[in-house]
Amino acid sequence: MADRSFQTVSTAVDPTAVRQPIDDVDEIVRTTAGQLLEVLARLKSQGYAQLTDVGGVDYLERSPRFDVVYHLTALPTRASGVADVGRPKRARVLCGVDDGAAVPSAVRLWPNADWPEREVFDLFGITFGDHPDLRRIQMPADWEGHPLRKDYPLRGPARDRTPRPPFANKENVGSRVPPTGEVAERLRQEIFERMRGERSGESEATS
Amino acid sequence: MTPYAEVATFILVALLLALVLNILPGLMARNRYRATPAKNEAYECGVPQTSSITSRFPIRFYLIAMLFVIFDVEAASFYPWAVQMHAQTLGNAHLDEAASYLSWAAQMRALHMFFLGEMVVFIVVLAIGYAYVWKRGGFTWR
Amino acid sequence: MSNLPEWIAGAGNRPDLDPTAVLTPEPPEVVARGDDEMVLSMGPQHPSTHGVLQVVLGIDGEEVVRAEPEIGYLHTGIEKTAENLFWNQALTVIDRMDYLGPLTNDFAFCLGVERLLRITDRIPRRAQQIRVMFAELTRITSHCIWLGTHAIDLGAISPFFYAVDLRENILDLIEAASGARMNMTYFRVGGVNGDLPDGWLERLDALIAKFPGRMRDLRDLLQKNPIWTDREIGVGIISAAEAVAWGLTGPALRASGVAYDLRKAYPYSTYDEYEFDVPTRTEGDSYARFLVRLDEMEEAMRIVQQVRKKLDPGPVMVDDPTISLPPKPSIGISMESLIHHFKLVSEGFRVPPGDVYAAVEGPRGEVGYYIVSNGENRPWRVRTRPASFYNLQALKKIAAGNLIADVVVMIGSLDPVFGEVDR
Amino acid sequence: MSANQLFLAKLDEAARWAQSSSVWPLTMGLACCAIEMMVIPAPQYDISRIGSEVFRSSPRQADLMIVSGRVSHKMAPIVRRLYEQMAEPKWVISMGACASSGGVFDNYAILQGVDQVIPVDVYVPGCPPTPDGLIYAINLIQQQIRTGGRGGILARA
Numbered sequence: 001m002a003d004r005s006f007q008t009v010s011t012a013v014d015p016t017a018v019r020q021p022i023d024d025v026d027e028i029v030r031t032t033a034g035q036l037l038e039v040l041a042r043l044k045s046q047g048y049a050q051l052t053d054v055g056g057v058d059y060l061e062r063s064p065r066f067d068v069v070y071h072l073t074a075l076p077t078r079a080s081g082v083a084d085v086g087r088p089k090r091a092r093v094l095c096g097v098d099d100g101a102a103v104p105s106a107v108r109l110w111p112n113a114d115w116p117e118r119e120v121f122d123l124f125g126i127t128f129g130d131h132p133d134l135r136r137i138q139m140p141a142d143w144e145g146h147p148l149r150k151d152y153p154l155r156g157p158a159r160d161r162t163p164r165p166p167f168a169n170k171e172n173v174g175s176r177v178p179p180t181g182e183v184a185e186r187l188r189q190e191i192f193e194r195m196r197g198e199r200s201g202e203s204e205a206t207s
Numbered sequence: 208m209t210p211y212a213e214v215a216t217f218i219l220v221a222l223l224l225a226l227v228l229n230i231l232p233g234l235m236a237r238n239r240y241r242a243t244p245a246k247n248e249a250y251e252c253g254v255p256q257t258s259s260i261t262s263r264f265p266i267r268f269y270l271i272a273m274l275f276v277i278f279d280v281e282a283a284s285f286y287p288w289a290v291q292m293h294a295q296t297l298g299n300a301h302l303d304e305a306a307s308y309l310s311w312a313a314q315m316r317a318l319h320m321f322f323l324g325e326m327v328v329f330i331v332v333l334a335i336g337y338a339y340v341w342k343r344g345g346f347t348w349r
Numbered sequence: 350m351s352n353l354p355e356w357i358a359g360a361g362n363r364p365d366l367d368p369t370a371v372l373t374p375e376p377p378e379v380v381a382r383g384d385d386e387m388v389l390s391m392g393p394q395h396p397s398t399h400g401v402l403q404v405v406l407g408i409d410g411e412e413v414v415r416a417e418p419e420i421g422y423l424h425t426g427i428e429k430t431a432e433n434l435f436w437n438q439a440l441t442v443i444d445r446m447d448y449l450g451p452l453t454n455d456f457a458f459c460l461g462v463e464r465l466l467r468i469t470d471r472i473p474r475r476a477q478q479i480r481v482m483f484a485e486l487t488r489i490t491s492h493c494i495w496l497g498t499h500a501i502d503l504g505a506i507s508p509f510f511y512a513v514d515l516r517e518n519i520l521d522l523i524e525a526a527s528g529a530r531m532n533m534t535y536f537r538v539g540g541v542n543g544d545l546p547d548g549w550l551e552r553l554d555a556l557i558a559k560f561p562g563r564m565r566d567l568r569d570l571l572q573k574n575p576i577w578t579d580r581e582i583g584v585g586i587i588s589a590a591e592a593v594a595w596g597l598t599g600p601a602l603r604a605s606g607v608a609y610d611l612r613k614a615y616p617y618s619t620y621d622e623y624e625f626d627v628p629t630r631t632e633g634d635s636y637a638r639f640l641v642r643l644d645e646m647e648e649a650m651r652i653v654q655q656v657r658k659k660l661d662p663g664p665v666m667v668d669d670p671t672i673s674l675p676p677k678p679s680i681g682i683s684m685e686s687l688i689h690h691f692k693l694v695s696e697g698f699r700v701p702p703g704d705v706y707a708a709v710e711g712p713r714g715e716v717g718y719y720i721v722s723n724g725e726n727r728p729w730r731v732r733t734r735p736a737s738f739y740n741l742q743a744l745k746k747i748a749a750g751n752l753i754a755d756v757v758v759m760i761g762s763l764d765p766v767f768g769e770v771d772r
Numbered sequence: 773m774s775a776n777q778l779f780l781a782k783l784d785e786a787a788r789w790a791q792s793s794s795v796w797p798l799t800m801g802l803a804c805c806a807i808e809m810m811v812i813p814a815p816q817y818d819i820s821r822i823g824s825e826v827f828r829s830s831p832r833q834a835d836l837m838i839v840s841g842r843v844s845h846k847m848a849p850i851v852r853r854l855y856e857q858m859a860e861p862k863w864v865i866s867m868g869a870c871a872s873s874g875g876v877f878d879n880y881a882i883l884q885g886v887d888q889v890i891p892v893d894v895y896v897p898g899c900p901p902t903p904d905g906l907i908y909a910i911n912l913i914q915q916q917i918r919t920g921g922r923g924g925i926l927a928r929a
Contacts, residue, residue: 015723020703022464050593055719055732069719069732071706077590079606079631082613092706112596115420115742138424138771139881140846147429147880154433156880245856250830252392253850257405265410348411348752393850396799396829400806401847422847423803426881442876448804494807513814531804531900768803771844 014062016094025071027091032064036095037104040070043091044109048072051110052090056120060150064096066126068103097126105131123148270345281333285326292322386414393422397502397757400767404744404760406753413756416748418741423771431731435697436462437538439728444534446733447769449491452483453711455536458731460617461707461720462538465700468667476540476665477618482656483535484709485649486523490516491712492646499639499761500571503580508570515563518556525549538698539673540666553657560650568643581636585747585759588633595746596739599714600641601763605633611710623655635762642764672698697726706734713737713764733772737765780926788924791835792917794823795863795910798834800854802841805868805900809840817903824910831858836913837890838906842870843883855890861922865909866892869899 016030031039052071059065070093076084097103105128106113117128118137125146128134136143145152249256340346391404398404401422407415427446431439443454463469493516497509520530526545527535535542571577587597592605602609610627612620628644630637666673674693675686702724708717714736721730740763748756801809811817813825828834831854843851855864866886869875872895874884886892893916896909917923 013723015702015721015729016704018702020465020701020705021467022703022705024464024706051596052598052715053717053719053732053734055734057719057721057730057732059729071717071719071734075593075607075609077593077607079589079629080608081629082608082610082627085607085609085614087614088609090706110596111594111746112739112742114745115738136421138421138846140421143845147426152429152880154429154879243856245853248857250832250857251390252403253394253854254390254392254403255853257390258388267410393847394800394854401802422844422850423842424844424846424881425803425842425877426879427877429881430877430879445804445876448807451804494810498810510815513811514816517811517814517816530902531807 014059016067025090025092027089028094029091030094030096032096033101033103036068036093037106037109039093040072040106040109043072043093047074048089048091049077050075051106051113054106054113054116054120056124056126056148058124058148058150063098065099066097066124068095068097068120068126069093070095070106099125102127102129104129105134107132122146125149267348274340274345278333278337281329284329288322288326292319391753391756398760399498399765401771402741402760402765402767404748404756406748406756408753411752411754413748413751413753416745416756418744418748420741420767420770423767425768425772427772428731428733432728435726436700436728437693437697439731440534440537441532443731443733444532445768446735446772447711447713447716447737447766448531449494449766450484450487450712451532451534452480452487452536453709453716454733455534456480456484456618457707457709457711457716457718458720459536459538460709461705461718462700464705464707465703465720465722466538466672466698467701468539468669468672471667471669472540472618473664473667474619474661475544475663476667478656478660479541479545479665480536480618481620481623482653482660483523483527485652485656486519488649488712489646490519490523492642493519495642495712495761495764496567496571499764502757502761503577505571505574505577508567511563511566511570515560515567518559522549522552522556525552537666537673539669540664544665550657550660553653557650557654557657564643564647564650572640572643578636580754580758581639581762582632582634584635584751584755585762586632586634587743587747589631591746592633592743595743597714597743598739599711599736600638600645601714601740601743603627603629604637604641606631611708611715615708617707617709622659623652625652625655635758638762638764699724699726700728708734711736713766713769714740716769733769735769735772737763737767738770741765741770784924784926788918791861791923792914794826795836795913795917796826796828796834797824797836797838797910798831798854798858799827799829800837800839800851802839802843802847803870805840805871808900808903809838809867809906812903812906817907819907819910822907822910822914831855834858835861836863836865836910838865838867839871839886839890839892840867842868842875842877843886843889844881845883848883848889851886852889861927863893863913863916863922864890865894865896865906865913867896867906867909868901869897872897875899 019028027043029039029043050073052073053069055069055071057067057069059067072091072093074089074091095103103126105117107117114132115137117131118134120126121128121131121134122136122138123146135141139147145157147156251257386407386409389406389408391398391406393401393403395402403419403422405417405419406413407417425445427442430442434442440455440458443458444451446454460469463472493512497512500506500508500512523533523535524530526549527533527542587595587601587605589606592602593607597605598609606629608627608629611617612625613627625648628641628648630641670686670689671693675689679686680690681687700722702722704719704721706717706719708715710716715734716736717734719730719732719734720728721732723729741760744756744759744763747759751759797809801807812819813827819825824836831837835858837855837858839851855862864886866872870877870882871886872892874882876899878884883889894909894912896905898905901909921927
């Protein structure tokens with residue numbers, strides 16, 4: 001049976017601090033906006049030729065509120081067979097950013113950083129320093145607000161057109177156990193009493 | 208009935224048909240659909256028009272159009288020539304008396320050669336024009 | 350737009366809504382109007398943009414001087430919606446990102462969550478093999494649609510009918526096993542939703558037997574067709590270094606010479622037990638990408654054959670009641686499974702806090718998920734690494750300086766899917 | 773019924789028969805439903821049996837708009853403009869749950885139902901609907917044309 005220890009852990013404010021024994025990336029670097037370009041340039045010179053992905057994460061209560069996450073892959077840059085490619089190394093650079101702070105753009109190191117950085121700006125509001133053409137990429141140009149922020153309501157502030165059926169009310173700010181309504185609550189209580197009743201009735205060996 | 212009567216009726220029927228087919232839909236369809244502003248604008252993949260079309264078109268378009276007209280008309284003129292040549296060689300009564308001193312087969316061959324020669328001259332003249340345009344690079348787009 | 354005919358004003362069947370009020374203002378002028386250069390919008394609704402892509406072309410006659418792809422017309426906020434659903438429920442929205450290879454998204458997401466739950470090695474072998482088989486089958490169907498629409502863009506209609514016919518045969522198999530033709534959410538965290546129905550493997554053998562003939566038809570139609578080769582060879586050339594710099598992956602990268610295939614580089618879910626080779630070419634033009642995808646379809650069927658022979662019997666779901674739903678009949682009998690079923694349905698399972706990046710080789714390239722969990726029963730953040738988002742961005746580099754007709758060929762050869770580009 | 777009305781009624785019936793047996797859809801594929809829409813002209817489902825296999829890419833020549841996929845707020849004005857640029861009489865099929873009601877995406881980005889921007893004649897359930905579901909919707913449109921409503925020469929609207 002899976003070890004149940006994590007079932008009752010309280011919500012971690014900074015999940016990236018908890019280092020799981022997972023071997024998905026070979027190198028993890030946490031920097032701030034200041035040394036970001038220098039770290040990225042160093043990694044590129046070490047052979048990480050491809051910027052695989054640039055993404056944003058919003059940790060609401062954490063001190064540097066946002067994280068801009070860069071994934072790099074060490075691919076050969078000339079024609080090469082499966083053996084030469086082998087198992088390319090992967091790196092993850094986490095750059096902590098506060099609300100309103102700017103991050104230097106990585107377009108000069110890798111040309112394909114242009115669109116993902118525009119998307120992080122569009123959906124999170126993190127501005128990128130010397131980005132050639134920083135404007136919204138996914139949302140309409142006149143959209144206000146940055147949707148992927150945790151404090152942005154799921155259904156959008158001004159676009160609440162259709163009245164919501166009562167059973168479809170979902171909490172969308174932060175994450176809490178969803179309200180399951182009184183019917184479900186009564187059923188849950190009844191199940192737990194019966195479970196407690198059963199366990200105390202029979203001997204411990206059966207559970 | 209002079210041959211021109213047939214041509215006149217042909218043109219008349221064409222004009223009549225064009226008129227009817229243009230007027231009738233206008234009468235039948237009641238104009239109950241008032242056009243919205245977007246309907247009168249040019250269709251450009253769903254977005255408002257991005258640039259005015261009054262700006263000048265590059266000259267290459269007109270060059271291509273002219274070349275097309277020339278060589279398409281040339282190709283089109285093969286049809287009547289071929290039909291006429293086929294009809295001529297099938298035999299024409301009124302030719303017999305004129306060149307009676309030639310045998311029937313000889314007449315046909317003479318006529319045949321004349322038509323063929325005529326078309327060869329036509330093709331050669333246009334081929335010279337074609338070669339000239341090709342050398343001057345009229346066909347390459349850039 | 351006040352002078353609307355009356356039958357539009359009531360918006361037909363929604364009298365309570367005034368349609369004109371809903372509209373956001375018209376999208377602003379995307380490009381300033383240059384006086385000499387004519388700007389044309391190869392806009393969101395266009396037969397050969399493979400979806401809602403707007404390429405704003407600055408053209409001089411037939412030649413493209415400047416090309417600016419504009420995306421976002423299909424932005425669905427899938428990542429935000431996934432943050433408000435349970436871990437297993439999030440699969441339903443993630444499934445609808447890359448709708449040509451829907452199981453690719455599920456595969457990558459499930460691998461990521463299983464790594465966070467640390468149950469990767471306890472997934473039953475049969476489930477992993479079924480996942481490989483279905484991933485390869487959807488790869489073939491995705492390439493069929495790509496071939497069909499790409500051929501139609503260049504004026505060839507019959508390859509579309511042949512390709513869709515092959516796709517229909519495969520979809521019948523997928524529907525028999527997973528219940529739906531597309532967006533089937535067949536992969537779940539912990540395994541696969543249900544075992545293969547009986548008689549399914551025999552139908553698969555029939556498909557495997559029929560496949561070589563079908564592939565020969567598809568190849569004969571286009572591969573040596575002079576019109577096709579004239580239109581494709583030398584169009585949209587990307588060198589190996591440029592392909593890596595622009596973040597290309599999948600067939601686009603392999604056509605430029607770099608044989609980077611995640612199934613070989615980071616073997617996941619028993620991929621290392623089958624031998625298949627990675628088709629690569631070095632020219633890097635549209636014709637090379639075309640050939641690489643055709644060869645890939647044959648390699649995919651080769652893998653399916655090997656999985657078919659090695660399929661182990663056994664369960665298809667990890668036997669951990671806190672993660673996988675207990676079998677239905679056991680709910681009426683044992684109280685334990687009733688409780689587990691109830692907890693899973695009403696609350697979902699919790700994933701230990703942490704972040705993980707899991708990637709899978711999709712039909713279009715590396716589809717990766719950076720999943721962050723803070724120990725709750727809902728994902729804190731699901732960031733997708735969309736393969737066709739980066740493949741399409743390369744269009745900015747290769748589109749300028751060609752004819753408009755060549756831009757159409759390039760878009761088709763990069764094979765973007767806009768559910769994945771716009772998420 | 774005077775001779776004139778009889779003649780017009782027969783003419784209207786002929787016009788409706790012609791219009792209903794050649795309903796030309798507009799090529800406007802948005803998302804997953806577009807793939808299922810693309811499959812219906814193919815040999816397995818083959819809507820050329822009912823005369824609709826000609827997918828026009830310009831709204832000027834189409835009489836049926838199949839909204840196949842989710843409509844985002846950036847795409848809504850474009851769908852509206854395409855609808856207005858279509859020639860009357862025109863019909864709309866809202867294909868799939870996302871076009872009909874926002875479907876599984878009840879969030880900031882998706883229009884909760886395309887009938888907020890254009891009037892819809894037939895809604896097709898499913899996510900995505902199977903091709904035969906869509907063909908049945910086209911049959912319903914044909915039925916609407918033949919039995920009155922828009923179309924023909926006498927109808928007011």
